[in-house]
Amino acid sequence: MEGNGRWAKARGLPRIAGHRRGADAVRNAVRAAGELGVRYLTLFGFSSENWRRPSDEVADLMGLLRHFLRAELAELHRQGVRIRIIGERKRLPPDVCSLVEQAETTTRDNTFLDLVVALSYGARAEIVSAARQLAEAVKAGTLDPSAIDETLFAQHLATADIPDPDLLVRTSGEKRVSNFLLWQCAYTEFVFLDVLWPDFGREAFEAAIAEFGRRERRYGAVVG
Numbered sequence: 001m002e003g004n005g006r007w008a009k010a011r012g013l014p015r016i017a018g019h020r021r022g023a024d025a026v027r028n029a030v031r032a033a034g035e036l037g038v039r040y041l042t043l044f045g046f047s048s049e050n051w052r053r054p055s056d057e058v059a060d061l062m063g064l065l066r067h068f069l070r071a072e073l074a075e076l077h078r079q080g081v082r083i084r085i086i087g088e089r090k091r092l093p094p095d096v097c098s099l100v101e102q103a104e105t106t107t108r109d110n111t112f113l114d115l116v117v118a119l120s121y122g123a124r125a126e127i128v129s130a131a132r133q134l135a136e137a138v139k140a141g142t143l144d145p146s147a148i149d150e151t152l153f154a155q156h157l158a159t160a161d162i163p164d165p166d167l168l169v170r171t172s173g174e175k176r177v178s179n180f181l182l183w184q185c186a187y188t189e190f191v192f193l194d195v196l197w198p199d200f201g202r203e204a205f206e207a208a209i210a211e212f213g214r215r216e217r218r219y220g221a222v223v224g
Contacts, residue, residue: 001025001043003172003196016060021198023064027072030115032202034079036209040114040163044180048088048122062093065119069099073106080112086158087121116162123182130156159184167212169205171197189215 001022008018026043033041046061053061076083083103092100100119133156137143154160164184170176173194177185191208193200 001045001171001197001200002174004198006172007196007198015057016064018198019061019064023068025198025200026068028201029205030076030081030113032205034081034113035202036205038113038209040116040165042116042118042162042165042181044118044121044178046087046119046121047179048091048120048125049179051091051120062096065096066099069096069103073103076115077107077110080110082107082110082112082114084114084116084162085119086116086126087119088125089120091120114162116159118180121158121180123177123179126158127183154183157183164188167191167208169193169208171195171200171204187217187219189217 004018004022005015006018007021008015011017029043030041045065050061051058073083083106085100085104089097089100130153134143134148134153138145138148159181164186165181165188168177168180168185168188168190170190170192173192175192181188189212191211193204193208195204
C-alpha cells in the first residue's frame, strides 16, 4: 500500500490525512476481496524500515492501527474474516500487541477470508529468523543438515501455513518489492498501478485481477 503521503500532499493536507484515507481504502479492499472470491489478502501495513520515519508520524500510524483494530474487529468477525499478523511484534507498543492478540484470538476460527497484515515486517529479517531457528536445531542435534530443504525452510517462516501469493499489487507507480515476502514471491505475478493507495477501490482491484487472469504462469517450464 503506497502513496498515502503523496495523496495528502497533492491536496495540501498533513500526511496523517493520507493515512486516514488509506485506512478507508483498507476497509474497501477487504470488502472487495471477499466479494471477488479472494481467499487470502495480505496487506503491507508497516515495514521494519518505517520505524525510521519521524516519531510523530509513527505515533499517528500506531494510533490509526489501534482505531482500526477496535472499530473494525466486530464487523470483520461477523463477515467471517480471520485476522493474522506477521512481523516483529516485540517492537510494537504493548497495547497494540494486546489488540493484535485479541483480534487473532477472536477471529481464529473464521474461514471466509484470511486477512494477513504485515506489521513491523521485513522479509530479510524473516528469512534470517528462519535460518537461525534451523541452525539452532542443527546445533542442538535435533536436525540433520541434510534434511533441510525448501519445504522445511518455508515451515519456519511467518507464513508457514499460508499459501504463497499468486498476485502482488503495488500501487502509486512504484516498481519494487520493498523487502516484502521475498521468499514467498518467487513465482508471484506482479501488477503495478499508478493509482495512489487512498484511491484504490474495487475498480482498481478488479483491473489487477483481470491482468493476472491474462498472464501465463509457467513456473520455469516450457508450455505449449
